[in-house]
Amino acid sequence: MAKILSSKEESYSQWYNDLVVKADLAENSAVRGCMVIKPYGYAIWEKIRDTLDGMFKETGHSNAYFPIFIPKSFFSREAEHVEGFAKECAVVTHYRLKQSDDQTGLVVDPDARLEEELIVRPTSETIIWDTYRGWIQSYRDLPILVNQWANVVRWEMRTRLFLRTAEFLWQEGHTAHATREEAVEETRQMLGIYADFAEKWMAIPVLKGVKTESEKFAGAEDTYCIEALMQDGKALQAGTSHFLGQNFAKAFDVKFLNRQNQLEYVWATSWGVSTRLMGALIMAHSDEHGLVLPPRLAPIQVVIVPIFRNEEQFSAIRAVAEKMVKDFKACGIRIKFDDRDTHKPGYKFTEHEFRGVPLRIALGPKDLENHTVELARRDTLTKEILPMEGITGHIEQLLETIQDNLLAKAKAFREANIHKVNSWNEFKETLENKGGFLYAHWDGTPETEEKIKAETKATIRLIPLEGDPEDGVCVYSGKPSKQRVVFARAY
């Protein structure tokens, strides 16, 4: 079995970059910080998108679309929001190019300056709340449950394929409610949907919690998040859901008349996941043979590789393979018959393995003779010979087994990397030698949080939602604490 990747232990980031490129998921583009998502990578994203889209609709949300450009003035309406995003905005200042005076190329036409500059959206709260003002007069207009699938731009200094790119794809839900309680409930519901999706589809267990004041979304009252643990012991924020209070309603003057005929500001939420999930997916399961995909998200779940010496054998195999493809498709299994005659079987084995196809069927003359197939599992790298009869049902089952196995493996890994630490020395030592999630007492002050970050690069990933209250003392300051929070180094 071919090992094409550098070892994860040697250089995890090298391993990750090579994998993304070699598995045909994405590549760097001519534009700094922006990626090209290749067809195979995009197919995975489409599965993620379509599944989540269905879950949003199940819970009463509808899709809509708002402009990519946001008037600069909108941003300054919400003080925290503008402060959070101002440093990373792309700005449109002109609307026309012209031939340069010396005729050597195009220049920006100075006469075509925009009266008001436009921001390329880093997120859409402002434009959406400006729009909602016109949609909402009465409690009868509420709630508004809208989501949009879009691209956004955040001018990042350092970028990495999928994990942090200047432009990325995401969904952003923006809801408006008549009461605080309802908005909080929505925020938590969507967090639950993200957590559910991560576990059931991506086979990634996540922690749910609330961000600290310094880590929360600019403009939110509370930011909820799911955090996943990557194989190198670093945490990755996989999704966020914000309770925005009445901040944006106040900034954009969005009021409604309640049942008591009183004017009130509207309550808001927003929530999102991005193409970053692709990074999580890759780093959660893959190995030195390449990508490992959970069957539920794999664009191709089963591939059939024919083995033949001559045209006669090939056509005999083709007949059997095409019948199998038909049977599998009838069961809703995504199967592909790799009938290219331009590559040899060994090459195809490696290639599909690299791209994370969960199951591979090899079909050769011996199999036709014995009515068998050779079945190889990507997650365990094991092979077995099975009778052709009943193969469809067997594989249907096996795909579920693989899905479960990946989640179980990821869970076991996470359990092994959760550490309760009780002293500052223990904190530093564990972080350095083991990584993972550190459960530790914290005195609740941003100052301590900041100092810990400066000294160790570890941040508070979240305050657990279902944390057991437990009296203790802050690992750093020794001041009293009521609950452990989760620290980690993060992406």
Add this chain to the structure above:
RNA sequence: CGGGAUGUAGCGCAGCCCGGUAGCGCGCUUCGUUCGGGACGAAGAGGCCGGAGGUUCGAAUCCUCUCAUCCCGACCA
């Protein structure tokens, strides 16, 4: 914006010190043998050596200036 490095064939690199016909591996094309874990042989195609200036009879190589990219830090889903 600080610190470090690199620009030579589609990709990965050597050549540069010591100036003199531009090379290697992979990939690509054709033919033949192969085909149950990235096949082998033979023959081919492909490059103003990032750009501009200079030194020289002669520059990938020396000098100056530029542009770009990557890595490491400060910011972030």
